[in-house]
Amino acid sequence: MTTQQNLRRLGLFCVLLAVSAIPSRAVAAEDTWEARCRRKPTIVxxxxxxxxxSGWADVMKRLQKQGYTAHAFANPLRSMSGDAEYLRYFLGTLSGPIILVGHSYGGAVITNAATGNPNVKALVYIAAYALDEDESISEANTLGGGDSKLGEHLILRPFPGSVPLNADAYIDPAFFRQLFAADLREKDAAVLAASQRPAASFVFDEPSGPPAWKSIPSWYLVASDDNTIPPGAERFMARRARARTYEIRSSHVAMMSHPETVTELIFKAAGCR
Structure with missing residues (x-):
């Protein structure tokens, strides 16, 4: 075989090699985005x-419409450490990647429950407490110059086994809409006020454990019209956690008044936006 024939065969081989590489690159690109979105994480x-x-109902509908498996966890609201442990056990029943989404005190619970769990790939805070170690909710409300009026409008009721300083805390219905759900319709806020689940008052002063946001990527939605957690405190906690931060004009219940925005933020945390 002549040198010229060898060169022609080498040239043909190079062309075939180049053509065969094109679909490989397409598959690689699909694996980094489209395939990742097909392998949807479980949302808690x-x-x-x-x-x-039930406050997650509108967000849940949107997640399910996009094919996500989602769970609206029933938070006991008894103690930060106990609630986090309860969630930790629940997460242990799930397989595959998980995204944890916490609203308000739920943020403190996911901050504690996710620590050390390799399946939790992202934390999403919706006007929530992203506490640092040994920090309490009461202390977090003062971050960034914040000053919550919530404590002035609580009604305390004893429960079986409670002690004098630990009782069920409810928001006074007369102030519920103003503090908690100012951008919902008055009749809807009245239903929420009448059906609210109380938290044991000790949870507000219980110190938090090692925070999961130090090792797990986080996203944060600041509610700039929040009258429960001061927006300044929300911005401080988001910045401290190095969260990808977004801000919206919303009351404390952003997942109810702006479910589409909250859902989009979850999609971002899932890597599909």
Whole structure:
């Protein structure tokens, strides 16, 4: 075989090699984005105090429409450490990647429950407490110059086994809409006020454990019209956690008044936006 024939065969081989590489690159690109979105993580939504899992209803509908498996976790609201342990056991029943979404006090619970769990790939805080170690909710409300009026409008009721300083805390219905749900319709806020689930008052002063946001990527939605957690405190906690931060004009219940925005933030944390 002549040198010229060898060169022609080498040239043909190079062309075939180049053509065969094109679909490989396409598959690689699909694996880094489209395939990742097809392998949808499980979403666990954690409500906070004075609320229940039904507050996630509109977000849940949007997640399910996009094919996500989602759970609205029933937060006991008894103690930060106990609630986090309860969630930790629940997460242990799930397989594959998980995204934890916490609203308000639910943020403190996911901050503790996710620590050391390799399946939790992202934390999403919705006007929530991203506490540092040994920090309490009462202390966090003062961060960034914050000053919450919530404590001035609580009604305390004893429960079986409670002690004088630990009782069920409810928001006074007369102030519920103003503090908690100012951008919901008055009749809807009245239903929430009448059906609110109380939190044991000890949770507000219980110190938090090692925070999961130090090792797990986080996203944060600041509610700039929040009258429960001061927006300045929310911005401080988001900045401290190095969270990817977004801000919206919303009351404390952003997942109810702006469910589309909250859902989009969850999609971002899932890597599909």
């Amino acid at each position: 939504l954690v409500h906070g105090a004075f609320a229940d899992a």
